[in-house]
Amino acid sequence: MACRPWLAQPGRAEALIALLWVHVFRYVALQIFAAQREGFPISIDGATEIVIGDVFGAIIAMTAIMLLRRRIHAGVALCWILVFETVGDTVLNIRGGIEEHLMGAATGVVWMILVFFVPAIVVSTGLLAWQLVARRHETIEGTRELGAAEPRLREQLP
Numbered sequence: 001m002a003c004r005p006w007l008a009q010p011g012r013a014e015a016l017i018a019l020l021w022v023h024v025f026r027y028v029a030l031q032i033f034a035a036q037r038e039g040f041p042i043s044i045d046g047a048t049e050i051v052i053g054d055v056f057g058a059i060i061a062m063t064a065i066m067l068l069r070r071r072i073h074a075g076v077a078l079c080w081i082l083v084f085e086t087v088g089d090t091v092l093n094i095r096g097g098i099e100e101h102l103m104g105a106a107t108g109v110v111w112m113i114l115v116f117f118v119p120a121i122v123v124s125t126g127l128l129a130w131q132l133v134a135r136r137h138e139t140i141e142g143t144r145e146l147g148a149a150e151p152r153l154r155e156q157l158p
Contacts, residue, residue, distance in 0.1 A: 012138045013071060013140040017068050019127050019128045019131065029053075032110070035108070038108075040105065041105055046097075046100050046102075049096060053085070053088075060078055064082060072140075083125055
């Protein structure tokens with residue numbers, strides 16, 4: 001058995017769904033309001049910006065999962081939207097953290113989210129973009145779309 005990355009083994013939809021599940025839990029950003037009450041020095045505008053971006057990302061991810069499970073191609077479009085939304089949200093959150101001097105102020109649950117969950121989101125987003133590009137010729141049903149330049153592959157199919 002050849003050694004292959006796990007994401008290369010399932011069909012396109014299943015690989016995308018696996019990566020999307022990390023984003024479904026982005027609603028954990030709602031915890032920022034409790035942290036703010038406990039002394040985390042973030043402004044209400046900064047906290048609201050974080051929550052809106054992350055909850056919106058969680059909704060996009062869950063919707064994309066539902067569409068991909070039903071093999072509806074709009075799920076792939078939502079994956080692209082999620083990639084761009086997450087990149088924008090991450091840049092805005094980093095900028096806001098720098099402006100509000102929050103780097104190093106995180107403790108407790110906020111620290112755990114920043115150290116473990118945020119990197120998982122970033123890695124998942126990169127892998128999601130990679131899967132979207134690398135498997136763009138594969139249908140969400142898991143078969144490869146054959147172009148005119150691939151007549152030998154067409155002959156080999158049953």
